[in-house]
Amino acid sequence: MSRMPRAPRTPRTRSSRLARSSRLARAARATAALLMAAALGAAGIVPAQAAETYSLSGTVTLPPLVPPEAMDAIQVQVRSYDPWVDQTVSPDATGAYVVEGLPSAVYTVEFLVGTYVDPATDLKVTPNAVGEYWRGASTYHLATQVPVGQGANPGDVTGIDAELEHGRTIAGTVTLAPGADPALLAQGIEVFAEPVDAGISTTATAAVDPATGAYKLTGLKPGTYILEFDGAGEGADRTNVIREFYADALTREDATPVNVGGSNFIGVNAELAQGRTITGALAVEDGADPAALRGVQVMAFGPTGTTFGVVDPEAGTYSLSGLVPGEYTVEFSDSGYRDPGSGAWVESSLAIEYLENRRTQGTANVIDVSGGSVERDVRLELARTISGTVTLASTLDPREADTLHVHVLDPVSKLSRTGWVRPDGTYAIPGLPPGEYTVRFYGEGYWDDATGREVSRVQSEYWDDAETLASATAVDLTAGDARGIDAELAERPRIEFADVDGSAFTTEIQWLADEGISTGYPVAGGQQEFRPLGRVTRDAMAAFLYRFAGSPHVDLDEGSPFVDVPTSHPFYEEIVWLAQTGVTTGWEVPGGREFRPSRPITRDAMAAFLYRFAGSPWWETPSITKFSDIKPSTPFFHEITWLAEMEISTGWTVGRRTEFRPLENIKRDAMAAFLYRYAGLGLGAPA
Template sequence: MAPLFAMRRLWRVPAILAIAAVVLSGGLPASPATAAAGTGSISGTVSAAPGVDVSKAYVVAFPDDGALTTHSVAVRPDGKYTLDNLTPAKYNVRVNGHISGGYDAWYGGVTQATAKPVAVGAGQAISGINVNVSLGATVSGTVTVPEGVSNANVGVEAFPDDPRLGAGTILYRFTDAAGSYTLPGLPPGAYTLCFSPGDDGALKGLCGPANSEDGVRITVGPAEIITGIDYSMRRSSTISGTLNLPAGSTTAGLTVSARDETYFYPRGRSRISPDGSFRITGLSPGQYLVKVTAEVSQSDLVDQWYGAATSPASSVTVIVPPEGTTPGIDFTLVQAPLFSDVSAVSQFTEDITWLAARGVTAGYPDGTFRPLEPIHRDAMAAFLYRAAGMPAFTPPAKSPFRDVYTTAPFYKEITWLSSTKITTGYPDGTFRPLGSVNRDAMAAFLYRMTKTPYCQQFPSEYAAFKDNPANARFHDEVEWMACTGISTGWSDGTYRPFQPVHRDAMAAFLKRWTSKQGYQPLS
């Protein structure tokens, strides 16, 4: 697993870059003119190849360290532009040209990594930052749909093989009423064209994030015009059913999703009616696991997999035919347990309720949760296994730890944790199941549980913990907790790594962990 700080170096190179031909102005001439008090400006001219409408382009200034706000301005019809009110810093200047028929261009380079930074001081007006926009390639065609199905908001998206060529969402167009589309401003290179369905979910798209089918492969040269890239969309497959709710409950906060073998990535689109009936459209034919998820802030119901299952491993598979409907996928939902020792106004009430609704905890037989007790290592293993979706796992006949017997409570969960290398136990061959979990070790567990741990913030954008020195055993993992906001620490700026984690705080950590963008647990 890559260290956190090795990954942090990637933050300075955005994942979305555009390759371009750039005409250098030869330097960074500075004018003595004065901008608004305490700020500066950048100005110049955008020139373009024939066929490019510069009035449809705009200029963006990216702070070199990524910590400040970006600035943008439309290019005037005469090609001139001025970016005002810039905080003193170094900026990389890009012309977004794809709407104009050209493709994106950087000042002084072909990518942001090779662009020439423009240094702006307080009250300084920098002029002569000129950029040339080259004419891009154009791809066009027609998308047809089955009779009786609307093509409203059917889209075509070009994903470049080279991520520096631009974001797929930039190279995107809707079809017109006749189904025709045109993608202008493509840089030379290889692309995958994906066709996305419209609003009603009646159509099945081709490739893209919602399905695994391959798209249409094309390669374009400089300013090349390619026509006739047509596609006939099929009707989507559908899953339908009914949610039977406890008395007094509503469908507010409920979602129904069809998931593939990874369990975690929903497919298709779900719509739930007030009477509890639902339809999941936009599906490819195949096998799915169907799950009802309840948002705790709006619902007191427990998550459930189809077949009255608490995990994907015990869920009943739903088979969906091509362009057909699989009906009768019904659920009978139950309310999350209420714990006698968790008041409605305690600090972590919602987090504890969320933990119960996810099926991660049922509390103790006496109806308590015991929020202020330290969480033991065996219970932590159980929490993490359930939070991972209770993946199919057969515990070994021989225990990997000399103090964990095959008949021990949570034996399956502990050995699963060991099999995934989330824990290796202690050097003496023990797991110490009844030992408390300290906060630094908890950070390490969650970090290892995350398939691709990363953080999208710069160090200047979050508060690091002052008691997490660089030589600490779990420094990177604790730093990741701060960067992602999974932990905010104490008001005095400390994390207190050697303090045991209480059960109520663990509920909060798990809830924040699963709410982060891009969250996908290791399974």
């Protein structure tokens, strides 16, 4: 699924909301201070002095044998979160530095190592020194903080010094495989080191000497690294070699890590092969503006993932290079462009397509470059547009209007696109090939500061006033654009469960109903029951998470990923989506994998589901936790401690202990509480 361009929405985590509130509060105080100063000045009254500020200073010492000009690569950064302060200064030639104008706060001081220009070669160089936090700490969490203007340091602070240590070195030689063009070395090869160990952010890049093939990565913290060898340059200027990882791996996942914990690592060599290419002429159909090629992007999907190509709109050509021998599908899409003369944005006008006018990757022709480079000319078709107006029922909060989406789908080719509804209620979904489409209108929910979470009461629907995909009226784009595909969205009916009044999680359960995540069980008298103490099965959990994510489109072409989930299962689509997004992996059994849909879900498995649902965010696993029944050897310890840190789970207090009870089956009311708290973090859902 592709999405129309829009300014990105920043996820609202606890820290970002607090930071936002703090910034707003500071802005309000600053505005009030300016107004007061103006008023006092008009009255002839001299205002009081501004709050006192302080300085923090020290000296940075380079490691032995590192040239003194390397001091140009050093920076000192001081940060505080209450109040928010982030300042960076450069030491002088002697290593002395001063950070001035600091308000009273507690600061973290970091010494950063960048690059400098070597006067002998006039090239950028990374000195062989390792950055650190004050007193030699390697991570932010281990850093010793410095009070300034308070506590032990009521005034200016001096003596915040750092003696940087020598970094580790990885070195070796890059050669070209037999048959490769010798000129490739002269065109430029780069080596990049990426840390594997948590808490290490040090990276390094080195250019390969074109004459000898030698390279040297310096300034690395002791630890484990993944080494990547690739062509230098970008776009059409990129050196056409096949990217690889040490040792002889084509993907990062298959790479052999290099450890420089105890000493340097010399002799890390690589032999790079010349890349295959797919090239050709690129034109537009008669009647289309050739300038539209400025907005065209080309991508190849093959053995090692996605490769981005280059389009030359003036020459009318495209090229994909650095390709591994194998089979590829090639996609052309028009994302629009900015007119070089007026600067105005020009919407896309060409249809997304694959080589030889195929509509989707699944139906695309395969290009095999195993035997050598391939040429294929392409003529892009004019795209169709679906447009209209979306209005809201008068009973809905006006803030819902900023969250409305329109999703179009070709049920045959499975081509789909999603766009935002504009502030005036209009929308347009361009870039569609001729065909028939279903159109769905829905809201994502607005941020409610009063409740601290996303809120939505919009009832989604299909065109024309259809409740389901099966009953939707198709929009025909065979002859041209379709205008007037309008919708008036109603408020979702409110469900009130008859059996939750007085429950400890009444608010959370009602939120679940208001969000359309749970409709409960119908009972006599036209009422609904939630059954808060009922167990949650794995298939029901799939349904809850799927609805929480907004019931996104699911590609069902490849069939069931689990041998025990037939297509007739009531939650088949939801379980397939859960597998496609990586939230569940199931169990490996002879003949395939099992999901075990009717099995109750335990609290530790729920922690794993929510952690993956959040995108498996980086989290430094602690050595201890507040839960007395959880230890590092406990399955899903990483996910459970993350759940606790995010305050999604608080556990049970038993005397002086707190228990998580990982193997206990989760009940429906606790599941409602977990999702309610998760929603309050603004972490979102997997794509």
